[in-house]
Amino acid sequence: MTLMVPAVNVADLKDTTLLNMGIFGLFVAITMVIVIKASRNNKTAADYYAAGRSFTGPQNGTAIAGDYLSAASFLGITGAIAINGYDGFMYSIGFLVAWLVALLLVAELLRNTGKFTMADVLSFRLKQRPVRIAAAISTLAVCFFYLLAQMAGAGSLISLLLGISDWGGQALVIIVVGALMIMYVLIGGMKGTTWVQIIKAMLLIAGAAVMTFWVLAIYGFNLSDLLGGAVETSGNPNMLNPGLQYGKTETSKLDFMSLGLALVLGTAALPHVLMRFYTVPTAKEARKSVVWSIWLIGLFYLFTLVLGYGAAALVGADTIKGAPGGVNSAAPLLAFHLGGPLLLGFISAVAFATILAVVAGLTITAAASFAHDIYASVIAKGKADADTEVKVARRTVVVIGLLAIAGGIFANGQNVAFLVALAFAVAASANLPTIVYSLFWRKFTTQGAIWSMYGGLGSAIILIALSPVVSGLKTSMIPGVNFAIFPLSNPGIVSIPLAFFLGWLGSVLDKNLEDTTKQAEMEVRSLTGVGAEKAVDH
Amino acid sequence: MGNDAPTPDAAASVDFKQVQSTKQFQELRKRHRSFVFPMAVAFLLWYFAYVLLADYAVGFMSTKVWGNINIGLILGLLQFVSTFAITGWYVSYSNRRLDPIAAEIRHEIEGHEFDKEGNKISGVTK
Numbered sequence: 001m002t003l004m005v006p007a008v009n010v011a012d013l014k015d016t017t018l019l020n021m022g023i024f025g026l027f028v029a030i031t032m033v034i035v036i037k038a039s040r041n042n043k044t045a046a047d048y049y050a051a052g053r054s055f056t057g058p059q060n061g062t063a064i065a066g067d068y069l070s071a072a073s074f075l076g077i078t079g080a081i082a083i084n085g086y087d088g089f090m091y092s093i094g095f096l097v098a099w100l101v102a103l104l105l106v107a108e109l110l111r112n113t114g115k116f117t118m119a120d121v122l123s124f125r126l127k128q129r130p131v132r133i134a135a136a137i138s139t140l141a142v143c144f145f146y147l148l149a150q151m152a153g154a155g156s157l158i159s160l161l162l163g164i165s166d167w168g169g170q171a172l173v174i175i176v177v178g179a180l181m182i183m184y185v186l187i188g189g190m191k192g193t194t195w196v197q198i199i200k201a202m203l204l205i206a207g208a209a210v211m212t213f214w215v216l217a218i219y220g221f222n223l224s225d226l227l228g229g230a231v232e233t234s235g236n237p238n239m240l241n242p243g244l245q246y247g248k249t250e251t252s253k254l255d256f257m258s259l260g261l262a263l264v265l266g267t268a269a270l271p272h273v274l275m276r277f278y279t280v281p282t283a284k285e286a287r288k289s290v291v292w293s294i295w296l297i298g299l300f301y302l303f304t305l306v307l308g309y310g311a312a313a314l315v316g317a318d319t320i321k322g323a324p325g326g327v328n329s330a331a332p333l334l335a336f337h338l339g340g341p342l343l344l345g346f347i348s349a350v351a352f353a354t355i356l357a358v359v360a361g362l363t364i365t366a367a368a369s370f371a372h373d374i375y376a377s378v379i380a381k382g383k384a385d386a387d388t389e390v391k392v393a394r395r396t397v398v399v400i401g402l403l404a405i406a407g408g409i410f411a412n413g414q415n416v417a418f419l420v421a422l423a424f425a426v427a428a429s430a431n432l433p434t435i436v437y438s439l440f441w442r443k444f445t446t447q448g449a450i451w452s453m454y455g456g457l458g459s460a461i462i463l464i465a466l467s468p469v470v471s472g473l474k475t476s477m478i479p480g481v482n483f484a485i486f487p488l489s490n491p492g493i494v495s496i497p498l499a500f501f502l503g504w505l506g507s508v509l510d511k512n513l514e515d516t517t518k519q520a521e522m523e524v525r526s527l528t529g530v531g532a533e534k535a536v537d538h
Numbered sequence: 539m540g541n542d543a544p545t546p547d548a549a550a551s552v553d554f555k556q557v558q559s560t561k562q563f564q565e566l567r568k569r570h571r572s573f574v575f576p577m578a579v580a581f582l583l584w585y586f587a588y589v590l591l592a593d594y595a596v597g598f599m600s601t602k603v604w605g606n607i608n609i610g611l612i613l614g615l616l617q618f619v620s621t622f623a624i625t626g627w628y629v630s631y632s633n634r635r636l637d638p639i640a641a642e643i644r645h646e647i648e649g650h651e652f653d654k655e656g657n658k659i660s661g662v663t664k
Contacts, residue, residue, distance in 0.1 A: 097581065228606045242596050521554035527570060
């Protein structure tokens with residue numbers, strides 16, 4: 001196989017720093033103008049949290065794809081395929097199939113029953129305060145894990161692109177990313193954030209499409225030859241077979257099952273994805289958004305398959321592992337190999353934008369949940385007016401932004417796709433059982449919801465803390481000590497069934513019966529869209 | 539906005555229990571559940587069958603079919619195909635079997651509201 005372009009020399013990357021910063025600066029400038037324009041009509045809480053429910057299905061679908069195709073998908077999966085071959089591909093399958101849960105069971109019903117946050121739906125027919133507090137706490141927890149992953153991704157990307165390898169320099173860039181994100185969310189609210197997501201999703205998919213086409217062209221549009229190239233460069237024929245990463249021991253096989261479960265059940269329970277369903281006017285538009293995002297996300301994951309094996313064939317696993325940023329640098333290195341500094345600059349700017357936009361989406365979700373569920377409903381006991389609530393949300397944005405910056409500096413260097421998988425496990429354990437039960441099970445009670453949410457959240461977090469992720473291995477967060485008594489690095493296989501079981505047990509043991517009128521109302525509203533369809537005539 | 543009621547009150551005075559017990563609503567619920575539940579079970583089974591094969595039947599998955607393309611890759615790509623197919627199927631089912639009946643019930647409830655309250659309901663405009 002003769003290659004059309006010379007091999008990648010990582011040291012050359014430093015010369016492109018100025019170009020990268022220029023392209024990134026241009027993106028920030030353009031999106032900031034759009035955010036400011038979009039925010040002119042932000043008046044009510046519905047404007048700030050739900051973009052006035054003014055987006056169409058395709059627009060929202062693109063924004064969902066933007067939220068979902070985070071740094072983990074682009075950098076993480078491409079890198080995982082480049083290094084671990086087939087096992088990396090399985091991430092993208094889980095991430096995609098998961099959307100069917102959202103499409104079939106959650107999206108439309110949720111759009112019809114809630115207003116701004118996940119807690120609106122969960123507390124609809126149960127006791128408001130306890131359920132709302134539990135839902136808000138799990139929303140904040142999931143957003144925090146997800147934020148950590150994104151900020152960690154920012155750190156490793158920066159070390160590669162800007163040639164900043166010292167800790168202080170990376171910390172500085174994380175601060176800049178965090179500050180920009182706070183500005184987007186403060187100024188633009190949900191509407192501005194959604195526009196940033198839409199632009200970013202289109203750039204990301206276009207960039208990936210160009211690279212995919214390019215890689216395929218090098219191999220004469222023959223997938224088999226591309227796979228052969230990956231095997232040749234890596235010298236490992238098992239690149240194409242399952243098991244390279246997870247097939248080593250019985251424990252790692254079980255870990256893989258656990259990961260698969262968390263991936264497929266986590267998506268429909270991610271608060272920042274759920275909140276997006278409120279930005280459209282009707283359930284039918286919510287359905288259209290999911291359909292649109294399934295197509296975009298599916299297409300993108302097909303691209304990452306080519307990009308991952310392309311990086312393995314053209315750049316080589318050793319070069320990728322040796323580069324600053326490690327596994328996460330496969331996609332940018334492939335871009336540099338194909339199109340030189342200009343394509344690298346474009347792809348890195350898109351990757352930066354991805355992190356920025358996803359962090360903004362997470363922040364607004366967490367802020368809305370705090371202001372709407374904890375402040376307005378619990379602290380102010382429903383007496384806060386909309387203006388105060390939005391004011392609280394804006395302040396929360398700043399606090400969360402600062403927390404994300406601190407967390408990002410701390411988590412810098414951790415594996416991005418992996419941290420996101422933990423967020424999925426926490427979401428699937430803490431939220432999904434209660435969402436499904438409250439939509440479909442008539443006898444579900446407040447006690448069931450509380451047991452399931454705290455049980456799922458608590459068990460997921462405790463198991464992560466006791467896993468090899470945190471201690472015991474060289475790659476752990478705290479490598480020096482060993483209190484890893486739970487062998488799996490993903491808790492899903494234990495915590496998700498446990499949360500479903502607790503939801504059932506709590507309900508059948510509950511002596512207090514729930515209001516059947518509320519149950520009837522929720523069921524009728526969720527299936528017909530009464531009230532919600534015309535809910536906003538701004 | 540800061541109130542406890544999670545949804546707008548366009549249909550607040552409706553007797554939802556009565557609506558829930560109507561044949562029409564029961565039919566809508568039956569149609570919805572008889573599609574989404576079996577479909578959810580089916581795709582989850584298919585996904586976990588695939589994950590189990592990749593986990594415990596590495597030899598089978600590594601069987602080459604054409605050039606370097608093996609069964610694992612084909613089954614993986616089939617997961618994409620089935621996801622797209624179920625999506626399309628659900629959309630066409632909803633358009634045909636769910637949306638019309640949901641709209642009918644909605645209009646009935648809102649029409650009923652109109653009569654009872656004697657004023658026009660156009661959602662929550664403040």
